[in-house]
Amino acid sequence: MSLWHKIACVVLAMVIVASLAANWLAPEGYAHQYREATDARPSRVHWLGTDELGRDRFARVLYGTRISLLLAPAAALLSTLLAALVGGIAGYLGGAWKRAAMAVTDLFLSLPWLFLLITARALLPLNVSPLLSVLVTFLLLGLLGWASAARVLCASAASLRGSDFVRQARAAGVNGRGLFWIHVLPNLKPVLFAQFWISIPVFILSEANLGILGLGVAEPMPSWGSLLKELEGLVSVGEEPWKFVPLILLVIVVTSFQILLSRQQEVAA
Amino acid sequence: MICHNMKHHNKKFRSTTLSFARPLTVFVFGLALLCADALAQGGELRFCLRAEPKTFDPLKVDDDASGAIRYLTGGVLIRENRQTQQLEPGLALSWKVSTDGREISFHLRSGVNFSDGTPFSAEDVAYTMQQVMDPSLHSTTGDSFRSGTGSVETKVISPTQISIRFPAPVAGLAALFDQVAVMSAHSPKKEMAVLGPFMVGEYKPGASIDLKRNPYYWKTDQQGHKLPYLDSIHLDIQPNRDVELLRFKKGELDLINSLDSEYFDKLSSSSPQVVHDAGPSLDSEQLWFNEVAKSPIPAYKKAWFRSTAFRRAISTAINRDDLSRIVYHGHAQPAFGPFSPANKFWFNANLKPPVYSAETALKTLQGEGFRIENGTLKDKDGNEVVFSIITNAGNKQRERMAVLIQDDLQKIGIHVNVVTLDFPSLIERMTQTFDYEAIILGLTNVDLDPNNEMNVWLSSSENHQWNPAQKTPETAWEAEIDRLMRLQASAVDPNKRKEAFDRVQEIAVEQQPFIFLINKNALSAVSTSVRGAAPVILWPQTYWNAEWLTVQQ
Numbered sequence: 001m002s003l004w005h006k007i008a009c010v011v012l013a014m015v016i017v018a019s020l021a022a023n024w025l026a027p028e029g030y031a032h033q034y035r036e037a038t039d040a041r042p043s044r045v046h047w048l049g050t051d052e053l054g055r056d057r058f059a060r061v062l063y064g065t066r067i068s069l070l071l072a073p074a075a076a077l078l079s080t081l082l083a084a085l086v087g088g089i090a091g092y093l094g095g096a097w098k099r100a101a102m103a104v105t106d107l108f109l110s111l112p113w114l115f116l117l118i119t120a121r122a123l124l125p126l127n128v129s130p131l132l133s134v135l136v137t138f139l140l141l142g143l144l145g146w147a148s149a150a151r152v153l154c155a156s157a158a159s160l161r162g163s164d165f166v167r168q169a170r171a172a173g174v175n176g177r178g179l180f181w182i183h184v185l186p187n188l189k190p191v192l193f194a195q196f197w198i199s200i201p202v203f204i205l206s207e208a209n210l211g212i213l214g215l216g217v218a219e220p221m222p223s224w225g226s227l228l229k230e231l232e233g234l235v236s237v238g239e240e241p242w243k244f245v246p247l248i249l250l251v252i253v254v255t256s257f258q259i260l261l262s263r264q265q266e267v268a269a
Numbered sequence: 270m271i272c273h274n275m276k277h278h279n280k281k282f283r284s285t286t287l288s289f290a291r292p293l294t295v296f297v298f299g300l301a302l303l304c305a306d307a308l309a310q311g312g313e314l315r316f317c318l319r320a321e322p323k324t325f326d327p328l329k330v331d332d333d334a335s336g337a338i339r340y341l342t343g344g345v346l347i348r349e350n351r352q353t354q355q356l357e358p359g360l361a362l363s364w365k366v367s368t369d370g371r372e373i374s375f376h377l378r379s380g381v382n383f384s385d386g387t388p389f390s391a392e393d394v395a396y397t398m399q400q401v402m403d404p405s406l407h408s409t410t411g412d413s414f415r416s417g418t419g420s421v422e423t424k425v426i427s428p429t430q431i432s433i434r435f436p437a438p439v440a441g442l443a444a445l446f447d448q449v450a451v452m453s454a455h456s457p458k459k460e461m462a463v464l465g466p467f468m469v470g471e472y473k474p475g476a477s478i479d480l481k482r483n484p485y486y487w488k489t490d491q492q493g494h495k496l497p498y499l500d501s502i503h504l505d506i507q508p509n510r511d512v513e514l515l516r517f518k519k520g521e522l523d524l525i526n527s528l529d530s531e532y533f534d535k536l537s538s539s540s541p542q543v544v545h546d547a548g549p550s551l552d553s554e555q556l557w558f559n560e561v562a563k564s565p566i567p568a569y570k571k572a573w574f575r576s577t578a579f580r581r582a583i584s585t586a587i588n589r590d591d592l593s594r595i596v597y598h599g600h601a602q603p604a605f606g607p608f609s610p611a612n613k614f615w616f617n618a619n620l621k622p623p624v625y626s627a628e629t630a631l632k633t634l635q636g637e638g639f640r641i642e643n644g645t646l647k648d649k650d651g652n653e654v655v656f657s658i659i660t661n662a663g664n665k666q667r668e669r670m671a672v673l674i675q676d677d678l679q680k681i682g683i684h685v686n687v688v689t690l691d692f693p694s695l696i697e698r699m700t701q702t703f704d705y706e707a708i709i710l711g712l713t714n715v716d717l718d719p720n721n722e723m724n725v726w727l728s729s730s731e732n733h734q735w736n737p738a739q740k741t742p743e744t745a746w747e748a749e750i751d752r753l754m755r756l757q758a759s760a761v762d763p764n765k766r767k768e769a770f771d772r773v774q775e776i777a778v779e780q781q782p783f784i785f786l787i788n789k790n791a792l793s794a795v796s797t798s799v800r801g802a803a804p805v806i807l808w809p810q811t812y813w814n815a816e817w818l819t820v821q822q
Contacts, residue, residue: 033676038595053595053672118694126657126688126706219672219687 008256015253019065026059031220041240048242051230055220061246064222068204069253071138072224076199078142080149080192087150088188091157092180102154108147121215130221137216141203149195156191160184197258201250204228224250311498311819314799314812316524317507317516322478325469326460327450328401331409334506336715336808341480341502341815343450344464344487346375346394347443351805351813354613354717356443360389360451360464360487370438370761373446377429382485383453383462391431395423396454398433413445413721416758440758440766441718466497466816478504488816497816498801517543523799523820524811528792530600531665536794543794545804545811549602549611550791551714554670555783556587556658556707560736562743564703569652574706578637580781586630587677589623593787596669600792604785606778607726611788611806612717615767617774623785631681646682655684656706659698662689667709670786674709699734709786710734715808719757719770726754726773735782746780798822 001009018025034046034054042049048057090101120140128136160166161184169183208225210216217223227246322334327343330336346361361375381389401411402421414421417437424432439445456462461469466488467480480502488496505522507513514532516522518539528536528544537544558574559566573579589603602610605620631641638649646654658674660667668689675685685707690698698705714721724732728739728747742748750773757769777783791806801818804811812818 031676033673035591035595053669118691121690122694126659126704127655127686129686219668219675 004259008259011252012256012260015065015249015256016069019062019069022059022062022066026056026062028056028059030055030060030063030222032056032059042242048245049240057227057242057245060222060227061249064224064227064246065249067134067217067221068207068224068250071134072200072203072207073196075138075142075145075203076196078139079145079199079203080196082143082146083149083153083195084185084188084192086146087153088157088185089180090150091154091159092161092184094158094161098154098158102151105147105150105154113144117210117215124215128218130218133216133218134221134223137207137210138203140210140215141206145199145203145206149199152195153188153191156188157184160187193261197254197261200257201254204250311500311800312822313501313503314499314524314815314818314820315503315505315522316526316812317505317513317522318478319508319510319513321475321506325472327452328397328406328408328410328460337504338469338478338480339450340465340809341467341812342463342465342469342483344381344389345447345450346377347446349444349447349717349807351807351809352803354807356447361446364443366442366761368761370440370442370759371436372432372434373442374432375430377431378487379429381464381487383456383458383464384468384483384485385456385458385462386485387453387456387462389451389453389464390428391425392428393451393454394431394433395425397449397452398423400452401449410448413448414439414442416440438759438761440720440760441763444716444718467499467502470501476506478506480504486816490817498819499815502812502815517794517796520796523796524802525794526809526811528794529666530597530790530792533600533792533794534598542797545793545795546600547791547793547804547806547810549609549788550806551609551611551717552711552789553604553607553609553714554667554709554711554786554789555604556583556674556709556786557735557783558583558707559703559705560782561703562736564705566704566706569648569650570656570706573648573654573656576637577780578633580784582630582633582637582681583678583683584781584784585624585633586627586681586683587674587784587786588625589786590625591677592670592673595673596666597787597789600790601787602790604788606774606785607722607783608719608774609714609788611791612714614763615717615719615770617771619771620774620778627677627680634681641682644682645684653684654682655686657686657688658707658709659688659690659695659705660709661692661695667711671709700731700737708734717807719754719766719773723754723758726750746776750776796820 032055034040034050034056036054037046037050038054039052040046040050040054046056046058048061051057051060086101086105090098117140124136166179166183169179174182204224205228206225207216207223208229217226224246228250230243231247318334318337320332320334322338323332324330324335325338327339330339345359347364348357348359349355350357360381361377363376365374367373375391375394377389377391377394383389398421400406401408402414403411414435416435416439419436421436422434424434426432435442451464452460453462463469463483464487466483466486468483470479470481472478482497482500486496490496507516510529510532513522513525514536517525518536525532533544533546558580560571560575562571564571593599593601593603603623605622606617608616610616610618634646639646639654641647648654658671660671662668668687671685671687671689675687678685695708699708712725724730725734727733728736728742728751731737733739736743736747739747742751753769753773753776757766757773760766760769791804791810793804793811795802795804795811798821799818800821801814802811803814805813807813
């Protein structure tokens with residue numbers, strides 16, 4: 001294991017342990033409002049200062065990490081699996097199947113999602129607990145985010161279909177289903193992993209934007225997305241660099257996962 | 270010899286002095302004229318409109334941007350001084366309202382011309398009023414005068430005298446003429462021929478509007494100099510407030526008419542001399558519950574929301590001082606009731622300030638059969654008190670107020686879900702489907718007279734937000750408010766009107782259909798290069814006296 005892999009392991013472990021230990025590291029919780037200390041700078045009491053409502057930013061980063069670390073990858077996994085199912089199988093089967101699947105994908109991509117999300121908000125009850133709002137948000141992201149990845153996977157699967165090892169396997173008598181699961185899908189892993197990693201930060205930011213439509217993680221529950229929204233005030237961020245912490249954390253976590261993943265691929269190879 | 274020499278010397282001195290005195294006098298006099306002229310040439314004022322004006326026709330104005338153009342270009346008979354909140358003569362030297370409140374007579378200024386030179390007379394006033402009251406024009410300005418069915422009668426007595434008779438008494442009749450820009454009955458330029466201090470010069474749709482000095486403007490200063498002092502006003506169309514602030518900081522704009530508290534603080538930390546806090550404005554933010562009988566919310570929740578004691582308890586549980594201090598950074602005041610104390614005449618000064626007490630709120634609820642179980646408030650039937658508050662996404666102040674209120678109500682065991690919606694969806698729930706439980710929104714008041722809030726307080730009105738368009742008032746207190754609002758609308762005596770509206774304010778505070786939260790302060794920014802600015806609370810806060818402003822380039 002190289003030094004970078006070890007560092008990535010340690011970093012991820014620290015982040016995960018810290019988020020799991022949020023109840024002890026930040027016992028007041030993410031919602032407590034220190035109303036006499038709003039927008040406070042970092043101090044011994046508030047390590048990352050407080051937000052505009054006096055909530056401890058360090059606590060909100062810890063609890064937000066739990067939510068984003070758990071649910072953004074889950075949503076990314078869902079969208080990647082759906083993409084693999086639709087795009088991978090369509091590319092493998094080719095012909096009319098491929099054309100039909102890509103037509104559905106194109107239709108999905110061209111739909112006006114803003115209006116569909118507004119409709120989704122209209123159909124959902126207003127009294128949804130913050131936890132349920134989190135689950136609904138990332139489920140929606142997962143269900144909506146598969147289409148662009150499907151096209152990439154379709155192209156990759158189509159190119160694998162004509163490769164020598166697949167022909168050899170077919171000649172050896174491996175049937176269609178087995179051919180896909182044993183020979184094609186494992187070779188789609190690099191593309192699948194790439195799509196998976198690309199999706200995570202996209203879903204984190206999308207969750208923040210969904211708040212505009214009344215979807216997204218409900219107050220007072222924090223998430224990396226809602227914490228990143230503090231960066232909107234560009235005029236003042238230069239004087240308040242501690243507001244960058246969620247962004248730095250996002251970059252560090254995603255990079256660490258990618259380093260570990262590349263290690264896994266090396267081992268597999 | 271000496272004497273002669275002295276005489277000669279003196280003569281020479283006098284002639285020398287005189288020879289310098291004449292050109293010196295001419296020079297000084299000329300310099301004074303130049304200075305006076307420089308004073309008259311007041312530069313160009315630059316600021317932004319937040320949207321494209323929908324019209325230049327002053328009778329069709331119903332948006333802020335068009336209203337700004339009308340204010341700067343329109344000549345009115347009576348002007349409400351934004352600083353003193355008193356009525357002053359405009360194009361009318363004097364006026365008289367009849368005792369029955371149906372007729373107003375004007376004595377007009379003579380020798381006044383429109384911006385294209387067309388003479389102004391009583392015929393133009395008659396023409397304007399006929400146009401304003403024409404139902405086919407759908408003029409919102411005209412709506413203010415429509416207190417009854419029938420048409421308006423105008424009688425031109427002479428070129429400078431006119432009387433206007435309405436089919437029914439009109440409350441606050443004289444003040445309404447502040448919104449009526451007189452149009453020419455004869456000018457071929459139609460609405461572009463104006464009587465105000467400025468006229469529209471160049472219009473670039475989507476980009477900017479240039480107003481230039483009206484050479485025929487009737488007003489002069491005490492020294493007899495023609496107004497306005499400014500040569501022109503350049504208006505950029507800029508909806509983005511961040512861009513507006515940046516441009517102001519760079520010196521590309523001379524004023525920001527209405528500033529958010531967040532931007533106010535950012536600006537005051539770097540340039541304290543340019544920001545102005547004129548104190549509480551007429552605007553308010555409020556929370557209300559859905560009391561519509563046919564709304565698709567559970568019956569037990571309707572019962573809560575329709576209970577006066579419930580609403581009063583919620584009101585008592587909200588810490589308005591924290592809302593003002595935290596959300597608005599101290600640039601707001603807890604709201605007393607329907608009207609802000611800034612409305613000097615109409616505000617009911619006997620109203621007590623709102624009280625914050627979680628204990629009192631809980632006691633009130635317990636008196637209604639509510640109880641706390643495991644930290645959660647339940648009603649007498651065991652239903653947990655949980656409801657949602659919706660507000661429009663993107664409005665940071667309202668979102669923050671909702672979260673603070675969520676925290677306040679949590680202290681008495683009430684669980685609130687905060688939901689931010691896009692504005693069209695929110696309006697649809699509020700006015701069409703009635704699929705909401707509680708809502709936080711604001712009222713922007715541009716007028717002092719309570720008559721402008723008839724469409725809010727009358728129970729039959731569409732804008733009676735908590736329970737609109739009632740066929741008959743569903744509660745005794747709403748019936749009483751209906752009676753009082755109609756009374757003040759038909760009364761002519763301002764004191765009688767005030768008495769009626771004072772009682773409306775008392776009922777509103779007793780019943781809390783709107784839980785008034787705060788009155789925002791009127792915040793603005795004016796560059797130090799602008800002379801004569803005196804920001805006030807009434808719109809337009811910074812350029813209400815545009816004809817007296819100058820800009821040092």
